[in-house]
Amino acid sequence: MQIFLQQFVNGLTIGAGYALVAVGFTLIFGVLRVVYLAHSAVLVVGAYLGLFALDWSGSIPLALALGTVGAALMGLVVERVALRPVAGQNHLISLVTTVSIATVIQETLRLSVQHGQPISYPTGAAAVLLRFHLGGIELHLTVGQLAVMVVTLVLVVALTLLVQRTWMGRSIRAVADNPTIAAMLGVRVKAVSAQTVAVASALAGAAGVLLGLTLPAIDPYVGEHLQFKALAVVLFGGLGSVPGAVLGGLLLGLVEALAAGYLETSYRDLFAFAAMVLILTFRPAGLLGRRPVERV
Amino acid sequence: MHDTTPLSRLAVLDVQGLTCGYGRTEIIHGVDLRVHQGEIVCLIGNNGAGKSTLIKAVIGAIPTLKGQVRLRGEDLARQDMAARIGRGIAVVPEGRGVLAQLSVADNLLMGGYVRRGAPWLDEEMARIYALFPILAERRHQAAGTLSGGEQQMLVIGRALMSRPDLLILDEPSFGLAPKIVESIFAVIEGLRDAGNTVLLVEQNARIALRVADRGYVLASGRTILDGPAERLSEDTTVRDIYLGSG
Numbered sequence: 148m149q150i151f152l153q154q155f156v157n158g159l160t161i162g163a164g165y166a167l168v169a170v171g172f173t174l175i176f177g178v179l180r181v182v183y184l185a186h187s188a189v190l191v192v193g194a195y196l197g198l199f200a201l202d203w204s205g206s207i208p209l210a211l212a213l214g215t216v217g218a219a220l221m222g223l224v225v226e227r228v229a230l231r232p233v234a235g236q237n238h239l240i241s242l243v244t245t246v247s248i249a250t251v252i253q254e255t256l257r258l259s260v261q262h263g264q265p266i267s268y269p270t271g272a273a274a275v276l277l278r279f280h281l282g283g284i285e286l287h288l289t290v291g292q293l294a295v296m297v298v299t300l301v302l303v304v305a306l307t308l309l310v311q312r313t314w315m316g317r318s319i320r321a322v323a324d325n326p327t328i329a330a331m332l333g334v335r336v337k338a339v340s341a342q343t344v345a346v347a348s349a350l351a352g353a354a355g356v357l358l359g360l361t362l363p364a365i366d367p368y369v370g371e372h373l374q375f376k377a378l379a380v381v382l383f384g385g386l387g388s389v390p391g392a393v394l395g396g397l398l399l400g401l402v403e404a405l406a407a408g409y410l411e412t413s414y415r416d417l418f419a420f421a422a423m424v425l426i427l428t429f430r431p432a433g434l435l436g437r438r439p440v441e442r443v
Numbered sequence: 444m445h446d447t448t449p450l451s452r453l454a455v456l457d458v459q460g461l462t463c464g465y466g467r468t469e470i471i472h473g474v475d476l477r478v479h480q481g482e483i484v485c486l487i488g489n490n491g492a493g494k495s496t497l498i499k500a501v502i503g504a505i506p507t508l509k510g511q512v513r514l515r516g517e518d519l520a521r522q523d524m525a526a527r528i529g530r531g532i533a534v535v536p537e538g539r540g541v542l543a544q545l546s547v548a549d550n551l552l553m554g555g556y557v558r559r560g561a562p563w564l565d566e567e568m569a570r571i572y573a574l575f576p577i578l579a580e581r582r583h584q585a586a587g588t589l590s591g592g593e594q595q596m597l598v599i600g601r602a603l604m605s606r607p608d609l610l611i612l613d614e615p616s617f618g619l620a621p622k623i624v625e626s627i628f629a630v631i632e633g634l635r636d637a638g639n640t641v642l643l644v645e646q647n648a649r650i651a652l653r654v655a656d657r658g659y660v661l662a663s664g665r666t667i668l669d670g671p672a673e674r675l676s677e678d679t680t681v682r683d684i685y686l687g688s689g
C-alpha cells in the first residue's frame with residue numbers, strides 16, 4: 148500500500164507533464180490538421196527561460212510566467228515560419244518544416260547555453276521534501292512535484308474554460324469542426340490557427356518549467372521523449388479531445404510509475420505502450436474519442 | 444403587394460458586371476443583380492448554372508475578376524470574407540453546413556461571432572428559439588445529430604444571429620421533404636415581413652417564385668431573365684424549362 152500510494156503520486160506528477168504537452172498537440176491537430184513536431188523545442192525554450200528567471204529571481208511563479216509567455220511567442224514564430232507557408236499541403240511537408248525549425252531552435256540553445264551541457268534548475272524551494280501522513284502511511288513529495296500538480300490542474304481548468312466559455316475558444320472549436328463554415332461566419336481562420344498554436348505552446352512552456360523543477364537537469368533535447376509519448380497519448384485519448392489528452396496523459400504517467408514501482412524501472416516504457424496498444428485495439432477512436440459525426 | 448423595381452429604392456446589394464470563376468475557368472460572365480431593402484429576390488437556374496459561384500464571389504470566398512459588389516453603396520472589392528460578413532452579410536451555404544460537433548446553442552452563438560460583445564445577442568438568441576422552438580429543446584445537443592429539417596432551421600437561425608442587412612440562402616429546400624420545405628419557406632416569408640432582406644438561391648423555381656418579390660434566372664453564368672416574380676412565373680421560357688409545366 149505504501150509503494151502503491153507513493154508511486155501513484157509520482158505517476159500523477161509524471162502524467163501531468165504528459166497531459167500538458169498532449170493537450171497542446173490535440174488542440175493543434177484539431178484546428179490545423181497538421182503533423183506538428185516542434186512542440187518539444189518550444190517546451191525547451193520555456194524550460195530554459197524558466198531556468199534563467201529562477202537563477203535571476205529565485206521565484207517559481209516568475210519562472211512559470213516567463214516560460215509560458217516566452218513559449219507562446221516562440222509558438223507564434225513557429226506557426227508563421229513553419230506552418231502558415233505550407234498550409235493545406237501534404238502532411239509530410241509540415242512534418243519536415245516543424246522538425247526543421249525544432250532542430251534550429253534546439254541547436255541554437257545547444258550552441259549558446261553552456262555548450263548544451265545538462266543544467267540543473269537551482270535547487271532551492273523546489274527540492275524541499277514534504278511529508279504527508281495518510282492513515283499511517285507516509286508519502287514523500289517535493290515542492291516541485293506539488294507545483295506540477297497544482298499548476299497543471301489550474302492550467303487544465305483555465306484551458307477548459309477558455310475553450311468552452313470564451314469567443315476565442317468557440318472560434319477555435321468552430322475551426323476545428325469545419326474551417327470553411329467557420330470562415331463563412333466571419334472567423335479569420337489563419338488568426339485562429341495562430342492563437343491555437345500560441346495557447347498550445349504556452350502550455351508546453353509551462354510543462355518545460357515544471358519539468359525543470361522535477362528533473363535532475365535539462366538539456367535542449369529533454370522534450371523529445373515527452374513529445375513522443377504525448378503523441379501516443381493524443382491518439383490514445385482520442386484525436387482532438389482535450390479531456391482525452393488530460394486523462395490519457397495522467398493514465399500513462401500512472402501506468403509508468405506503477406510499473407516502475409513494482410517491476411524493474413526498465414520495463415516502464417514497455418508497460419506504458421503495451422497499455423496504449425491494448426486500449427487502441429478495443430477503442431480505435433481512443434479513450435474519449437468520438438466517431439466523427441456525419442457532415443451533412 | 445410589394446413595390447418592386449424603382450431605382451430610387453436603396454439597394455442593399457448591388458452587383459454590377461460581375462465576372463468570376465475558379466482559377467482560369469470563368470463561370471459567371473458579367474452578371475447584374477440588385478436586392479432592395481425588405482424584399483426577397485430569388486436567383487433560379489439549373490444545376491451548374493453558377494448560382495453558388497455567384498454567391499461565393501459576393502461574400503468574398505472567391506475573387507471577383509471583373510465588376511463590382513456593393514453593400515448599401517459601399518464597394519466591397521477590398522473587403523475579405525470576414526470583413527464582408529462583419530459588414531452585415533450572413534450566408535447559409537449550400538448543403539447547410541452546421542458545425543456538427545458543436546451544440547445547437549454554440550452554433551447559434553457562432554452566428555453572432557461578428558457581433559460578439561453586442562448587448563443584444565442573448566435577446567436575438569431568445570427570438571430564434573421562439574421562432575424555432577425545436578432548437579430550444581435541442582440546445583445542448585450536437586448539431587450533427589439533428590434531422591435535416593432541424594439543421595436547416597438551425598443554420599437559418601444562426602444566420603439571423605448577427606442581425607444581418609442581407610441574408611443569403613443557398614438552396615434551403617435541398618434534400619428536404621415537401622412538408623418541411625413548406626414550413627421553411629413560410630419562415631422565410633415571415634422574415635421578409637419582419638423587414639429582413641433576402642437573396643434566395645433555388646433550383647426549386649416553383650416555390651422560390653411563390654415567395655419572392657423579384658427574381659433572376661441564371662443560365663450558363665448569365666442572367667437571361669429578370670423581373671417581378673409573378674411575371675417570371677408566367678413567362679413561357681420559365682414555365683417550360685424551370686417550372687416543367689404548360
Ligand SMILES: Nc1ncnc2c1ncn2[C@@H]1O[C@H](COP(=O)(O)OP(=O)(O)OP(=O)(O)O)[C@@H](O)[C@H]1O
Pocket residue numbers: 465470488489490491492493494495496497537646
Ligand atoms: N470549387 C470549384 N472548382 C472548380 N469548378 C467549380 C467549383 N465549384 C463549382 N464549379 C463549377 O462551376 C459551375 C457552376 O457551379 P455552381 O456550384 O455555381 O452551380 P449551381 O448553379 O450552384 O448549381 P446547383 O444548383 O447544382 O447547386 C459548375 O460547372 C461547377 O462544376
Ligand SMILES: [Mg+2]
Pocket residue numbers: 494495496537613614
Ligand atoms: Mg449551388
